[in-house]
Amino acid sequence: MQELILVDLDRTLFDTESWHQALSAAMSGETPNGPDDLIDYPPKSFLYPDAESFISKFDFTIFTYGEESWQRIKIKVSKLTHEVLFAETEDKTKLIELMMGSGKYSRVVLIDDKLKNFKGYEKLPNATGFLVDRRRRFINDRMPSNVTRIESLEEITSL
Numbered sequence: 001m002q003e004l005i006l007v008d009l010d011r012t013l014f015d016t017e018s019w020h021q022a023l024s025a026a027m028s029g030e031t032p033n034g035p036d037d038l039i040d041y042p043p044k045s046f047l048y049p050d051a052e053s054f055i056s057k058f059d060f061t062i063f064t065y066g067e068e069s070w071q072r073i074k075i076k077v078s079k080l081t082h083e084v085l086f087a088e089t090e091d092k093t094k095l096i097e098l099m100m101g102s103g104k105y106s107r108v109v110l111i112d113d114k115l116k117n118f119k120g121y122e123k124l125p126n127a128t129g130f131l132v133d134r135r136r137r138f139i140n141d142r143m144p145s146n147v148t149r150i151e152s153l154e155e156i157t158s159l
């Protein structure tokens with residue numbers, strides 16, 4: 001059986017705020033060819049620096065919620081070639097439960113920046129999670145017993 005490593009995109013690997021700023025600048029005519037410049041020749045990487053080293057170290061599937069065409073643009077801009085799973089509801093735990101129910105996977109790891117995405121997570125057998133808390137918003141929150149709060153992806157040295 002396989003191990004399933006699922007990594008969220010927005011604010012986990014991808015700096016969504018910087019992207020929105022660059023996109024709104026491009027849309028308001030601050031770049032020669034508008035948003036196309038940003039998509040085809042991104043002026044910088046919108047991946048967090050710690051995400052770049054994480055990506056080079058681990059194999060994983062991107063597990064994202066959001067409008068599929070926009071998510072695909074962010075993935076393209078980031079030059080990510082990973083398999084992508086689009087969550088159709090925001091309840092990621094439920095989807096993971098369904099995937100685990102198939103019997104195909106022996107273990108699952110979820111890495112995500114939203115605490116609510118780990119709701120009910122401790123009930124999943126063979127599941128481990130990392131909450132990426134870059135802005136230390138969840139420092140006083142109780143974590144599910146199988147979830148570790150981290151402030152940088154560099155804190156994950158083995159999976």
Ligand SMILES: [Mg+2]
Pocket residue numbers: 008009010011012112113114
């Ligand atoms: Mg996110």
